[in-house]
Amino acid sequence: MLGGKFDRGEVTLDIVPARISSVCGYLKYDQKFARLSSVTAVDRYPAEPRFEVVYHLHSIERNLRVRLKCRLPGGDPAIESVVAVWRAANWYEREVFDLFGIRFIGHPDLRRIMLPDGWEGHPLRKDYPVTGSRV
Amino acid sequence: MSGSALPPNVTAEMAEEQPASGPRRMVLNMGPQHPSTHGVLRLLIELDGETVVRCQPDIGFLHTGIEKEFEVKTYQQAVTLTDRVDYLAPLSNNLGYCLAVEKLLGLEIPPQAQWMRVMLTELTRLNSHLVWLGTHAMDIGAMSVFLYCFREREDILRIFEMFSGQRMMTSYFRIGGLALEPPRGWAQRVRDFIGRFPGCIDEYEDLLTNNRIWIGRTRGVGAVPLEDMLDLGVTGPMLRAAGLPVDARKDEPYSSYDLFDFEVPTRTEGDVYARYQVRIGEMRQSARIVRQAVDGMPAGPWKADAPHVVLPDREKMKTQMEALIYHFKIVTEGFRVPEGEVYQTIESPRGELGFYVVSDGGVQPYRVHMRTPSFGNLQVVPKMVEGALIADVIASIGSTDFVLGDVDR
Numbered sequence: 372m373l374g375g376k377f378d379r380g381e382v383t384l385d386i387v388p389a390r391i392s393s394v395c396g397y398l399k400y401d402q403k404f405a406r407l408s409s410v411t412a413v414d415r416y417p418a419e420p421r422f423e424v425v426y427h428l429h430s431i432e433r434n435l436r437v438r439l440k441c442r443l444p445g446g447d448p449a450i451e452s453v454v455a456v457w458r459a460a461n462w463y464e465r466e467v468f469d470l471f472g473i474r475f476i477g478h479p480d481l482r483r484i485m486l487p488d489g490w491e492g493h494p495l496r497k498d499y500p501v502t503g504s505r506v
Numbered sequence: 507m508s509g510s511a512l513p514p515n516v517t518a519e520m521a522e523e524q525p526a527s528g529p530r531r532m533v534l535n536m537g538p539q540h541p542s543t544h545g546v547l548r549l550l551i552e553l554d555g556e557t558v559v560r561c562q563p564d565i566g567f568l569h570t571g572i573e574k575e576f577e578v579k580t581y582q583q584a585v586t587l588t589d590r591v592d593y594l595a596p597l598s599n600n601l602g603y604c605l606a607v608e609k610l611l612g613l614e615i616p617p618q619a620q621w622m623r624v625m626l627t628e629l630t631r632l633n634s635h636l637v638w639l640g641t642h643a644m645d646i647g648a649m650s651v652f653l654y655c656f657r658e659r660e661d662i663l664r665i666f667e668m669f670s671g672q673r674m675m676t677s678y679f680r681i682g683g684l685a686l687e688p689p690r691g692w693a694q695r696v697r698d699f700i701g702r703f704p705g706c707i708d709e710y711e712d713l714l715t716n717n718r719i720w721i722g723r724t725r726g727v728g729a730v731p732l733e734d735m736l737d738l739g740v741t742g743p744m745l746r747a748a749g750l751p752v753d754a755r756k757d758e759p760y761s762s763y764d765l766f767d768f769e770v771p772t773r774t775e776g777d778v779y780a781r782y783q784v785r786i787g788e789m790r791q792s793a794r795i796v797r798q799a800v801d802g803m804p805a806g807p808w809k810a811d812a813p814h815v816v817l818p819d820r821e822k823m824k825t826q827m828e829a830l831i832y833h834f835k836i837v838t839e840g841f842r843v844p845e846g847e848v849y850q851t852i853e854s855p856r857g858e859l860g861f862y863v864v865s866d867g868g869v870q871p872y873r874v875h876m877r878t879p880s881f882g883n884l885q886v887v888p889k890m891v892e893g894a895l896i897a898d899v900i901a902s903i904g905s906t907d908f909v910l911g912d913v914d915r
Contacts, residue, residue, distance in 0.1 A: 379609055379848055405736050408851075409877035413864055427849055427860065427877065431736075431752050438849060459739030462885055470573075485569040485914060494574055501578050 381438060388424075388441040392451045392477075395426070395439070399456055404428040404437065407453070410463035412471045416497040421445035422473055426453070443473065452478040470495040530555050534896070538567050542645045542900045545910025549887070549899070556895050561888040568914035576874040580840030581607050582681055584871060589675040591876060592912035594637050597623075597630040597666075598854040600679035603874075605760055606850035606861040607681045610843050613812055617804040619683040620762040625696070625799035626669065626678065627761075627852075628792040632703070633662045634855035634907075635785050635792075639710060642782075642904035646723045651713050658706050661699050668695060682816035683809030693800055700796045707789055714782070724778040728890045728902035732776065738889065739882035742857025744906065747784040748776035754853035766795050778905040785907075815841045840869035854879055856907055876915060880908035 372394070373385040386394050398404040408427035415421055420442040428437045441450055452475035453460045464475040465484040472493035475481055483490065492499050532553050538546035546567035552560040572591060576584050588599035601623055608615065615623075640655030663673040668689050670678040678685050714720045730740075732748045745752055753770045755763040771787025773780035809816045817836055818829035835841075845867040851860040857879030864873040883906050890902045 378846055379612075381848060383847070407739060408849075408858065408860055409862070409875065409882075411862060411875040411877075413873045425862065425875075427862065429858075431750070431757075434757050436849065436851075438847075457739070458737050459882065459885060462881065463739075483566075485566040487566075494571055499574075501574060 381436070383438045383440055386439050386441050388443055388450045391424075391426075391439070391441055392453055392456065395428075395453045395456045398428060398437070398439075402430070403432045404430045404435075406431060407457040407459045407463075408436070410453075410460055410467060412467045412473060412495070414471065414495065414497045416445070419445060422448050422471065424450055424467065424473060447474070448472070449474040449476055451476050452481075454478055469493070472496065531559065536899070538564075543903065543910075544641060544908070545913075547884075547903075547908075547910055547913075549903075551891075551896070551899065553896060556897070558891050558894055558896060558899060561891050561899075563884060563887055565884070565910070565913050568910045570915065572915045573874055573876065576871050578870060580869050581843060581871060582836075582840065584874070585680055586675070586677045588876075589677055590911065591878060591915055592854065592856070592859075592880070592909050593674060594634045594909050595630045595855050596674060596676050597626050597678060598634075598852060598859060600677060601627050601761065602850060602852045602854070602859045602861045603863075604679045604681050605852065606848050606863045607843065607871075608810075609848045609850055610846055610863060610865055611681070611812075611815060612844075613682055613810050613815065615683060615761070615810055616807045617762065618806045619808045619810070621799050621803050622684060622688060622808065623679055623761050624763060624766065625796050625803075626666075628795045628799070629662050629665060629696075631792045631855045632789055632796075633659055633666075635789050636662070638785065638855075638904075638907045639782075642907070643714060643720075645900050645904045646720065648714065648717070648720060651710060654706070654709055654713070658703065665692075665695055665699065668692060680809075680816075682812055683807075687808060693803070696796065696800050700793055700800065703793050704790065707786060707793075711786060715786075721779065723898075723901055724782060724905075725775075727778045727894070727898045728905055729775065729777040730886055730889050734889055735776075735886060738886045740857070740886050741879050741882055742853070742855075743781055743784045743788065744857070744883060744886070746770065746772045747780040749774040754851050754858060758851060760850070760852055766798050768792075768795050778901050781905045781907075842867060842869055843871075849877075851877075856880055856909070856912065857883060878912045878915065880910070880912035881915075884908050884913055 375384040406429040408429045411425050413423040422443040424441045426439040464478055467473050468481055469483040469485050470493055534551045534553055537543045537548035548564040550562040551558055572587050588603045589596035591599050636655040636659045640652035643651035666676050667673050670676040751770045751772045768791045771784050773783050813832045818833055822829040823833050843865040845865055847864040849860055849862045851858050859879055860877030862875040863871055866872040891899045
């Protein structure tokens with residue numbers, strides 16, 4: 372863990388990207404966070420490290436939510452997959468892969484989910500234009 | 507925009523296995539134009555006779571890049587985008603987004619606006635459940651239920667129209683309160699409807715609850731163990747039908763839900779019939795909440811006292827310099843939201859709807875992520891239908907109650 376903050380009633384923990392899988396395993400099995408609400412990302416372009424991968428965890432038993440955050444560099448961003456911890460991560464990671472171009476290492480089925488397979492670029496990146504057409 | 511086609515190797519891989527696994531295997535491509543998928547869901551189903559061996563959903567046909575669009579709208583403009591995500595529950599989406607931004611702003615919403623929001627969100631839940639019940643029953647062959655449900659849905663849409671001028675894309679909740687003052691005579695209109703509605707639920711139940719064909723088609727169908735559902739990200743009525751009384755309105759109350767008296771219906775069987783019973787129970791509870799809201803509606807302002815966010819009254823603009831300046835600034839530029847990030851969840855008709863809003867201190871959201879319940883719930887479909895009969899696939903996906911706009915965004 373790199374740090375954390377408590378803001379507007381919500382807990383955010385910064386995690387070293389290489390340890391995300393084991394941290395998630397600990398939170399699920401020892402801290403009873405049975406649910407993974409979502410996985411998403413934020414592009415901080417042009418700042419470095421450019422990407423933040425954000426995990427929202429939910430413990431029904433303890434009625435508690437926590438947000439995990441991993442920062443990744445802009446060049447070929449990749450992070451360990453957490454599908455082995457929660458199967459729910461499967462589609463969420465595919466979505467982040469599709470729209471941000473972040474690879475999830477160890478994901479069983481990493482391909483685009485929203486856009487066609489031949490699509491160029493990753494629309495939710497900040498350097499991807501909102502309008503316009505390909506020449 | 508066309509959705510993602512499965513790569514050829516997946517289809518080929520499925521076909522290749524055929525000789526080894528017996529001559530009766532075939533791959534069936536259900537959708538994206540199949541009427542029972544309620545939108546454009548494509549299911550790739552591998553069959554052994556009539557039994558489903560493997561199922562692979564393919565989504566993305568309705569992807570419209572709404573999350574990208576948020577980043578070029580001001581905070582207030584973006585409310586209109588939320589309507590179009592889950593188009594059967596627009597007010598739930600409005601509410602989730604507004605609450606998230608209000609949390610970032612630290613705004614306090616006056617009681618009348620909060621109660622009005624509760625009332626209209628519960629009417630939205632009724633609206634959504636009625637569409638679900640009608641189409642779900644029609645999928646299974648009970649044609650007339652559809653007509654009954656849409657009769658009441660029409661009344662609800664008229665109420666929405668009375669409030670907002672729109673039947674479906676209402677955008678009636680705004681950051682800081684409501685878009686317009688509640689219309690004259692609204693209380694009588696809602697009271698009339700809600701007085702009649704429990705009797706209508708009895709009618710639906712007369713048609714279905716003890717209907718032998720309905721029971722035969724739904725009981726014991728599509729059951730998934732609770733642990734699998736939790737692990738796969740399922741929320742909402744599906745979880746409650748499997749015995750877990752989890753409901754954000756009770757667990758993490760928002761918008762004064764803690765002041766209302768209602769129950770969270772649950773079942774333990776976890777099959778299609780149990781989901782039907784849970785949703786019928788929810789409709790009765792929603793009607794209860796609406797009635798409490800009409801009877802106890804607090805008086806007072808319907809928008810927050812925050813001149814830098816909420817547009818001033820027309821009358822003030824004509825008499826006060828400050829009001830005119832604020833109006834000009836909000837309309838031309840928008841309002842700034844302090845830096846930070848929030849994740850706000852609400853209980854939408856389909857389950858946990860979460861808005862993750864990141865602000866960089868500007869007038870437009872830096873990033874908005876929608877954790878939509880349909881996307882989470884759809885992941886359980888393969889688990890639900892594998893090993894079952896092809897005819898039960900329709901009943902199973904109907905009971906999931908997903909909206910493809912909510913899945914693809």
